[in-house]
Amino acid sequence: MLDLTEVILDDGKVKQYEVLPELKVLSYRFGDFKILGGGPLTLEVENTGEQKLQISGRIGLDVEFPCARCLKSVSRRLDIQPELELDLQDNDYIEGYTLDVDQLVHDEALLVWPERVLCREDCKGLCAACGKDLNDGPCNCADAPSDPRMAKILDIFSKYKEV
Numbered sequence: 001m002l003d004l005t006e007v008i009l010d011d012g013k014v015k016q017y018e019v020l021p022e023l024k025v026l027s028y029r030f031g032d033f034k035i036l037g038g039g040p041l042t043l044e045v046e047n048t049g050e051q052k053l054q055i056s057g058r059i060g061l062d063v064e065f066p067c068a069r070c071l072k073s074v075s076r077r078l079d080i081q082p083e084l085e086l087d088l089q090d091n092d093y094i095e096g097y098t099l100d101v102d103q104l105v106h107d108e109a110l111l112v113w114p115e116r117v118l119c120r121e122d123c124k125g126l127c128a129a130c131g132k133d134l135n136d137g138p139c140n141c142a143d144a145p146s147d148p149r150m151a152k153i154l155d156i157f158s159k160y161k162e163v
Contacts, residue, residue, distance in 0.1 A: 001098040001099065001100060001101065002017060002019050002043075002098060002099040002101050003097060003098055004045060004053070004094070004097055004098065004099050005097040007045050007046070007047050007053065008047060008053070008088065008097050009097075010047060011047050011048075011049040012046075012047060012048075012049065013046070013047045014044065014045070014046040014047075015044070015045055016042070016043065016044050016045075017041075017042070017043045017044075017045065018040045018041070018042050018043075019040060019041050019043070019101050020040045020041070021041055021059070021101050021102050021105045022101075022102055023035060023102040023105055023106060026063060026106060026109055027106075028110065033063050033064060033065060034063070034064040035061055035062070035063055035064075036062040036063065036064055036075055037061075037062045038059060038060050038061035038062055039059060039060050040059065041057055041058070041059040041101060041105060042057055042058050042059070043055060043056070043057035043082075044056050044057065045099075048085070051087060051088040051089055052085055052086065052087055052088065053085070053086045053088065053094075054084075054085050055082060055083075055084050055085075055086060055099075055104075056081075056082065056083045056084075057081065057082050058079070058080070058081050059080050059105060060077055060078065060079050060080070061077070061078045061080065061105070061109065062075050062076070062077055062078075063075070063076055063077075063078055063109075065114070065117040066117070067117060067118055067119040067123055068116045068117055068118055069118060069119075069123040069124070069125035069126070070119060070123050070124070070125050070126055070133050070134075070135055071126065072119045072133075074117050074118070074119050076114060076117055078109055078112050078113070078114075079112060080105060080108045080109055080111075080112055081108075082104060082105075082108045092107075119135075123135060127139045127141055129141040
């Protein structure tokens with residue numbers, strides 16, 4: 001929590017802050033992602049009058065993601081740059097005279113979330129039958145489909161397979 005009393009009580013006041021969020025995990029409906037590190041959040045807060053604050057800032061977070069193909073842990077940097085105008089009467093971040101920095105970072109991280117994270121571009125993923133990591137070598141599963149009705153469909157897909 002960041003005390004904004006000085007800015008809130010003085011129309012036209014601008015102040016810079018540097019604060020280290022206490023957030024250790026980014027939790028969303030689609031999973032929990034550990035924060036491995038990152039710098040402090042630098043913020044500029046301006047009271048623009050009429051019970052409104054203009055907030056801009058920057059923080060970089062190193063977050064642990066699972067590879068989209070093999071599920072190995074991968075670290076990626078999220079560069080978060082919040083730019084928002086808050087109405088002091090109606091917002092999710094300010095209660096009284098304090099700003100919930102963790103909630104701000106949590107919500108803004110979602111805006112820069114990577115679409116897909118791979119451990120490496122040529123990741124081979126996991127075997128669909130046995131779950132072996134194919135980056136460590138081939139598995140002993142037969143290439144034939146377990147359901148013979150799928151054989152023709154798999155033939156079509158193999159013609160367009162990534163190389």
